[in-house]
Amino acid sequence: MQQIPGAGQQVGPRDRWAKFRGLSWWQLVLSLLPLVLAGLGGALGGVIGAAALFANLAIARKQFATPLKVLAMVGVVVASYFVFLVILVLLTS
Template sequence: MQHTPDLGKNALGKPDPWARFRGLAWWQLVLSLLPILLLPVGGAIGGAIGGAGLIANLALARKPFGTPVKVPAMLGVVLASYLGYLLVVGLLYNMLEG
């Protein structure tokens, strides 16, 4: 019986911060990382919303759905992240300027 390595740990036994990204297809990585692009645009608000979108897309990428289901679902998370950011920023702008 072959021993499979634990992808959650590195060689020193410490948690591997990149374990969630390992084993994904290139398109899953791209769609997972698209929401985090809100960070340089939106600062803390964009980073929080983008981080939530990143985690949601990583969870979707690991689900046992087929590609025709995963792609629109992950694109929906990306779209929801950007629209959510615009909504929050618009509300804050109206509260501060209104």
């Protein structure tokens, strides 16, 4: 008898929080910190913050040494705020 591909897989809603499971508290904080931009800058801040969130989640899952991972994630947070401020200055001038 033939096996039907995907016959044993669960069909249903995906786990929205799967990307956050298994991270340490500092990885969660550094990943969620760019989302503050959504409160500061509306849609523009939300887009930049979401991009930085996904970048930090990708870095958190990499097999880097912890100090290098912290430095990279803080760099993404700082860069996201800098990009937001540059775009804000360009739009208001």
